[in-house]
Amino acid sequence: MNLRRMLAVLQARNFEFLRDRSTLVFNVLLPLGLVIAFAVIFGGQQRPLFKIGVVSAAETALDAGLHPFLGTRHVDFYRVPAAELDDTIRKVERHQVDLLLDLRDAPRYWVNADSPKGYLAEKLLLESATGASRQPVSGAAVRYVDWLLPGVLGMNMMFSCLFGVGYVVVRYRKSGFLRRLSATPLTAMEFGVAQVVSRLGLCLGVSVLVYAVLALLVDFRNDGSLLLLFLTAAIGAISMIALGFMVAARITSEELANGVLNLLSWPMMLLSGVWFSLEGAPGWLRIAAEALPLTQLLNAARAIMLDGAGLADILPRLAALAAMAALFLSIAAAGFRWRAD
Amino acid sequence: MEPILEVRDLVKQYPAVRAVDGVSFTIAPGICFGLLGPNGAGKTTTVEIMEGVTPATSGQVLYRGEPLGARFRAEAGIQFQKTALQDFVTVRETLAMFRHLYPAGRDVDEVMRLCSLEALADRDNRKLSGGQMQRLLLAVALVNDPQVLFLDEPTTGLDPQARRNFWDLIRSIKAERRTILLTTHYMEEAYYLCDVIAIMDHGRIIAAGTPARLLAQHFNDVVLELPRADFPGDPQQFPLPVLASGVRVEISTADVETALRTLLERGVSLRRLQIRPRNLEDLFLELTGRELRT
Numbered sequence: 001m002n003l004r005r006m007l008a009v010l011q012a013r014n015f016e017f018l019r020d021r022s023t024l025v026f027n028v029l030l031p032l033g034l035v036i037a038f039a040v041i042f043g044g045q046q047r048p049l050f051k052i053g054v055v056s057a058a059e060t061a062l063d064a065g066l067h068p069f070l071g072t073r074h075v076d077f078y079r080v081p082a083a084e085l086d087d088t089i090r091k092v093e094r095h096q097v098d099l100l101l102d103l104r105d106a107p108r109y110w111v112n113a114d115s116p117k118g119y120l121a122e123k124l125l126l127e128s129a130t131g132a133s134r135q136p137v138s139g140a141a142v143r144y145v146d147w148l149l150p151g152v153l154g155m156n157m158m159f160s161c162l163f164g165v166g167y168v169v170v171r172y173r174k175s176g177f178l179r180r181l182s183a184t185p186l187t188a189m190e191f192g193v194a195q196v197v198s199r200l201g202l203c204l205g206v207s208v209l210v211y212a213v214l215a216l217l218v219d220f221r222n223d224g225s226l227l228l229l230f231l232t233a234a235i236g237a238i239s240m241i242a243l244g245f246m247v248a249a250r251i252t253s254e255e256l257a258n259g260v261l262n263l264l265s266w267p268m269m270l271l272s273g274v275w276f277s278l279e280g281a282p283g284w285l286r287i288a289a290e291a292l293p294l295t296q297l298l299n300a301a302r303a304i305m306l307d308g309a310g311l312a313d314i315l316p317r318l319a320a321l322a323a324m325a326a327l328f329l330s331i332a333a334a335g336f337r338w339r340a341d
Numbered sequence: 342m343e344p345i346l347e348v349r350d351l352v353k354q355y356p357a358v359r360a361v362d363g364v365s366f367t368i369a370p371g372i373c374f375g376l377l378g379p380n381g382a383g384k385t386t387t388v389e390i391m392e393g394v395t396p397a398t399s400g401q402v403l404y405r406g407e408p409l410g411a412r413f414r415a416e417a418g419i420q421f422q423k424t425a426l427q428d429f430v431t432v433r434e435t436l437a438m439f440r441h442l443y444p445a446g447r448d449v450d451e452v453m454r455l456c457s458l459e460a461l462a463d464r465d466n467r468k469l470s471g472g473q474m475q476r477l478l479l480a481v482a483l484v485n486d487p488q489v490l491f492l493d494e495p496t497t498g499l500d501p502q503a504r505r506n507f508w509d510l511i512r513s514i515k516a517e518r519r520t521i522l523l524t525t526h527y528m529e530e531a532y533y534l535c536d537v538i539a540i541m542d543h544g545r546i547i548a549a550g551t552p553a554r555l556l557a558q559h560f561n562d563v564v565l566e567l568p569r570a571d572f573p574g575d576p577q578q579f580p581l582p583v584l585a586s587g588v589r590v591e592i593s594t595a596d597v598e599t600a601l602r603t604l605l606e607r608g609v610s611l612r613r614l615q616i617r618p619r620n621l622e623d624l625f626l627e628l629t630g631r632e633l634r635t
Contacts (some may be wrong), residue, residue: 008441012430019429175425180481182394183419184442185411339394 001193005186007205013168027164029048029204031156031210033207036217050121053080053088054281067103069128075121078279080213080290092118093139094306096147096277098264099125106327107132114138122224129244151274153210157203158268159235161240162247162261165199169248170257172338182338189333204230224304228311232304232318234262239321242328243293249332252260252340268294273310343406345370346391346521351400353544355384361397362544366538370488370596373511375535377528377621379629380482383544384524385422392419392491404489406492415444418487420478422494422587426466432477433462436484443485456480456510463613467539472503479510496530501566507532528621538621552621559627560619562595564603567615574610584623 008248044328054062054070054077062079064071080088092110099121100110109125109132112118125132172178181191185282208230214220222229245263251257271278271285272294278286289295300317303309344367353361361383368374378384389395391402393409404413417432426435436449453459453539469477473496482490490509490511496504504527511534515521525531532552533536539549548555567590569576574581576590581600594600597616604611 005442008438012434012438014425015434016427016429160507176421176423177425179394180419180421180424180426181442183392183414183417183421184439184485185414185444186442 001187001189002185006194006197008294009181009186009191013194013198014201017198018127024061027160028206028209031153031160031206032213034152034156036214045218047085047313050075050117050124051096051279052077052121053091053097053100054078055080055082055085055100055104057104067101067107067129069125072124072128075124077302080279083311089137090139090307091279093137094142094202095139097279101125101132101182101325108135109133110135110137112139115128133333138253142221146306147277147302148275149214149218149220150298150305153233154236154272154294155269155274155296155299156210157207157237157297158204158240160206161199161237162244164244165195166244166257166261168253169195169245170200170251170254173337174250174254175253178338179340188336188338189329192242192245192329192333194335195245196238199241199244199311200234200237202282203241204234207233207237223308225310229301229304230312232297232300232314235318235321235325236293236300239293239325239328240297242332246328246332249287249335250337252337268292271295273298293321293324296324342369345607346522347401347406348387348391349401349403351387351402352381352398353383353390353395354398359544361390364541364546365545366522366546366549367520368489370520371514372536373517373523373534375531376522376524376541376578377526377531377538377625378524380526382541382629384541387541388491388493388522388524392417394419403532406494410549415422415485416488418482418490419494420482420490420495422497424478426477426481428465428467430466431463432458432466432480435466435477436480439481440484442624444547446485447483449484452484455483455513457506458485472506475499476502476510479507483514487519489522490514492521492523494524494526496525496527504530528625531626532621540625540628547628548607548624555624556619556621559624562619563597564599564617564619564623565592565594565600565614566590566617567592567604567609568612568613569612571610571613579603579607579613 021122052075052240056062056066056079060066062070070077083105085102087099088100089110092100092112095112095115098111098115098117102108109122111122111134113136169178243264247260247264248257251260271289272292273289274280274294278289300314303314346368348367349365351361351364352359364383364387376384377386386395390397393402393413402409404417430438431452433449438451440446453462456479458473458476458480461473466474472542479492479495482492496507499507508530511521511523515534521534522532523534526553535552537549537551538555539546541547548559550558564584569586569588569590572590576586576592578591581603582593584593592600601611
């Protein structure tokens with residue numbers, strides 16, 4: 001890895017990008033508009049359904065046969081593994097789950113008396129059955145905007161990272177610019193690192209700007225360290241840019257690159273918890289989602305912003321992101337194609 | 342003298358076609374070597390294998406006696422047939438970037454002066470004309486002060502002034518004892534620039550040597566050129582070898598006196614006659630045929 005060569009390619013790429021005003025403006029305005037729109041639309045609202053977690057002996061269906069309350073309609077009952085009881089109690093505290101019912105021994109339930117929906121859910125429970133023991137908890141609500149903001153910021157980063165670097169590399173290959181570079185001492189790794197760093201700078205710059213504007217316009221929650229959040233965003237962005245670079249390592253047509261990048265970005269958008277959390281989703285799906293860099297990024301960012309998590313708490317997620325970045329970049333450099341034909 | 346570049350039994354097999362079919366030659370240091378041939382003859386494939394950007398199916402390319410490696414990439418300057426450079430980047434910035442990719446080379450200002458690019462230094466690559474772009478691509482190829490320079494059809498699409506200008510540039514580089522490998526369609530260009538030429542067709546080299554020796558080997562005649570209008574009948578009926586009969590009729594002969602006598606006897610006016618020696622274009626057509634390639 002020759003730093004001088006990497007920096008030369010980086011600088012030329014930055015000139016190219018910064019002077020392409022229309023693309024640059026689009027890259028800044030799009031996420032800004034997106035986040036503001038969502039903040040306006042979802043700002044004050046809670047989720048529409050009652051969401052009630054149920055802990056039971058394994059493999060029993062969650063229906064009225066188990067407990068009369070589970071026959072109530074228009075309520076989203078989902079199974080909580082016994083090991084996640086404590087995590088789910090915290091969600092009740094934050095109004096993310098309206099009520100938590102433990103049916104393993106003598107029925108117990110947790111409810112946040114400050115939550116309007118928790119209050120109603122408790123009424124419904126007591127309507128259908130009595131005798132469960134009440135475990136009151138308290139805590140400020142996590143509003144949907146608090147939940148959504150890291151998701152939308154992360155999603156925007158994902159699109160910028162995957163498509164930004166992917167398209168450019170495919171275009172360079174098609175136009176013959178890569179072939180010209182291949183006739184110089186430049187290596188694929190040097191070229192790749194320059195692309196990653198260039199896109200990283202843009203992506204972080206835009207994200208910081210969007211975050212700052214939102215902080216002025218919208219009241220949202222951040223209980224953690226801004227510096228740690230920035231570090232997390234940087235490592236997450238590197239892993240997703242590396243993924244985009246890996247996709248673009250051999251592809252020669254923009255259409256195919258577009259297809260493959262969409263194939264990657266849509267599952268990430270749906271499975272990484274951008275819009276809603278995956279509680280209640282099948283276990284295998286949640287395990288699969290853990291393999292996506294966006295999941296790791298969003299879970300770490302939400303832990304910082306909503307729970308005030310510190311470096312030690314999210315270190316496993318940062319390590320996973322760094323490992324993914326190294327893996328993607330190495331695969332890309334090993335299989336990199338300079339020519340279109 | 343030890344050759345600077347050596348090609349041994351080069352073969353490039355594509356699924357449908359054998360683009361290069363057993364090509365061998367050597368290039369002595371300090372000369373301009375011209376690789377000529379019709380479209381699809383395998384010139385560009387051969388050159389790209391020699392440049393190290395296309396892998397050969399079999400055979401070997403040696404630079405200073407060794408397989409192509411880091412030393413070759415640092416010491417070779419390459420101008421591909423078609424290369425897009427980055428948009429929104431100026432001439433000077435483009436050259437500076439390429440300069441930084443090499444451990445040693447010429448000063449960017451010096452290269453711009455050499456290629457007459459000073460006035461365009463701050464111009465966006467997108468706004469260069471065809472000739473200006475060719476000069477920039479040559480400047481990019483010169484930025485590492487190469488020992489060997491590859492030029493693949495460098496003047497295709499240029500107007501006559503730009504082409505002449507480019508030739509002067511190449512000659513001044515040649516004067517610095519740099520080795521040049523040139524491919525071209527233009528026989529005039531090859532004659533003007535090349536010390537040694539090789540003519541390729543169907544993936545093979547069919548003739549190689551200095552232009553003068555090749556012409557002497559293949560021809561002992563001259564060409565008489567006359568306007569078609571000056572012939573009273575069909576020139577093809579004349580007892581003389583007619584090379585071409587369009588607006589101008591070309592007749593080949595080793596015995597000029599006899600041929601002129603024949604023409605006079607048949608009532609052809611010699612007022613507009615021109616006699617010229619055989620040139621590389623004749624040789625090219627002689628060796629690769631006159632029929633149009635599809």
